[in-house]
Amino acid sequence: MRTRRENRGRNAAAANRVALIGAAREQFASEGFDASLSAIARQAGVGQGSLYRHFPDRVSLALAVFDDNVTALEALAATPASTLDDLLALITEQTAASVAFIDMLHASDEDPRLRDVVGRVRDLLDGKLRAARHDGRIRPTVTADDLLLAVRMVAGLLAKSVPGERAELADRAWAMLRPAITG
Amino acid sequence: MRTRRENRGRNAAAANRVALIGAAREQFASEGFDASLSAIARQAGVGQGSLYRHFPDRVSLALAVFDDNVTALEALAATPASTLDDLLALITEQTAASVAFIDMLHASDEDPRLRDVVGRVRDLLDGKLRAARHDGRIRPTVTADDLLLAVRMVAGLLAKSVPGERAELADRAWAMLRPAITG
DNA sequence: TACCAACCGGACGGGGTCGTCCGGTTGATT
DNA sequence: AATCAACCGGACGACCCCGTCCGGTTGGTA
Numbered sequence: 001m002r003t004r005r006e007n008r009g010r011n012a013a014a015a016n017r018v019a020l021i022g023a024a025r026e027q028f029a030s031e032g033f034d035a036s037l038s039a040i041a042r043q044a045g046v047g048q049g050s051l052y053r054h055f056p057d058r059v060s061l062a063l064a065v066f067d068d069n070v071t072a073l074e075a076l077a078a079t080p081a082s083t084l085d086d087l088l089a090l091i092t093e094q095t096a097a098s099v100a101f102i103d104m105l106h107a108s109d110e111d112p113r114l115r116d117v118v119g120r121v122r123d124l125l126d127g128k129l130r131a132a133r134h135d136g137r138i139r140p141t142v143t144a145d146d147l148l149l150a151v152r153m154v155a156g157l158l159a160k161s162v163p164g165e166r167a168e169l170a171d172r173a174w175a176m177l178r179p180a181i182t183g
Numbered sequence: 184m185r186t187r188r189e190n191r192g193r194n195a196a197a198a199n200r201v202a203l204i205g206a207a208r209e210q211f212a213s214e215g216f217d218a219s220l221s222a223i224a225r226q227a228g229v230g231q232g233s234l235y236r237h238f239p240d241r242v243s244l245a246l247a248v249f250d251d252n253v254t255a256l257e258a259l260a261a262t263p264a265s266t267l268d269d270l271l272a273l274i275t276e277q278t279a280a281s282v283a284f285i286d287m288l289h290a291s292d293e294d295p296r297l298r299d300v301v302g303r304v305r306d307l308l309d310g311k312l313r314a315a316r317h318d319g320r321i322r323p324t325v326t327a328d329d330l331l332l333a334v335r336m337v338a339g340l341l342a343k344s345v346p347g348e349r350a351e352l353a354d355r356a357w358a359m360l361r362p363a364i365t366g
Numbered sequence: 367t368a369c370c371a372a373c374c375g376g377a378c379g380g381g382g383t384c385g386t387c388c389g390g391t392t393g394a395t396t
Numbered sequence: 397a398a399t400c401a402a403c404c405g406g407a408c409g410a411c412c413c414c415g416t417c418c419g420g421t422t423g424g425t426a
Binding site: 036037038049052 | 412413415416417418
């Protein structure tokens with residue numbers, strides 16, 4: 001929460017943008033994708049006007065927040081040493097950290113920008129899956145869509161649970177799902 | 184949606200109650216546990232006042248709606264011929280039919296009445312699980328809590344999906360989870 | 367210094383919900 | 397017919413959110 005005096009004037013734009021993204025990250029994390037935009041502006045110490053000037057709609061704000069997440073996933077996947085399990089673990093960690101990221105993974109929403117995010121995640125899973133088919137013990141019938149389904153199941157479980165219990169719940173959930181993947 | 188004239192007067196109470204439960208069932212099904220109470224009263228063709236007179240709070244209305252669901256589950260479980268799979272199938276069917284029932288199954292909520300509902304479901308799963316340990320092929324380490332976890336995973340998946348896709352999604356989800364149960 | 371483009375905060379209108387409160391209707395009872 | 401307990405619908409005040417609009421501030425520039 002920034003003070004209200006320092007963010008006026010000509011070159012406050014960049015700082016305001018950063019503050020908005022930070023506040024949005026927190027609100028999205030706890031409240032989900034439908035978090036109140038007013039609350040985000042409030043927490044950022046910024047007027048409603050500035051919020052809408054920087055981010056014309058809720059989706060563009062969400063993309064600014066969660067692009068970091070997907071970028072981190074892509075960076076991990078690009079490391080040849082990283083395994084499919086590593087990737088699933090990071091996704092799980094990210095979902096545990098933010099209800100809105102869970103919401104984005106489901107994206108039954110119509111906005112194509114949100115579907116693109118899911119597409120990127122799916123592609124990463126697909127890539128690692130192909131690599132793992134050779135290296136590890138992967139059940140041959142498993143598809144990338146199956147993996148995405150599993151991710152969504154775990155995510156949906158975490159969505160409606162107390163943050164403190166998420167890590168343990170995720171472990172139990174993956175313990176049940178892993179046999180279906182590794183055979 | 185009832186007409187507005189027939190539900191005045193001294194003995195309209197019972198009819199209003201029925202209309203409210205019906206409207207609530209529909210609204211809860213599509214909007215989830217947080218459905219608008221105003222909308223429910225509106226759809227029932229009943230004033231706000233009557234809604235709150237019959238059901239002082241949202242939970243009591245939800246209980247009136249979903250007691251039927253749990254009763255049906257208990258009836259099925261009481262049939263000796265019914266299997267654990269039958270029970271899981273009916274639960275899945277009920278969750279697919281109502282977002283609010285999904286919400287109730289998670290009940291990270293503090294209200295003890297909601298937790299009781301989950302408790303009843305858990306007990307049913309526990310009973311059938313014990314029976315199935317003798318009859319069918321059940322992995323011995325599986326507990327009732329594991330089953331509840333699986334149910335919640337599938338439910339959480341269905342919660343954020345288009346109703347039309349739910350049946351197929353549920354099938355795929357259970358296909359992945361079944362190995363963890365039957366071993 | 368005087369100007370002004372760029373940017374800002376927050377008020378505002380429109381819309382929704384919640385829960386309460388009350389005047390009005392109904393029909394059983396006397 | 398007169399009464400009145402039981403019950404009803406919906407208005408109402410308090411609250412919140414969304415998205416726009418505008419007067420006000422800032423600081424670079426001439």
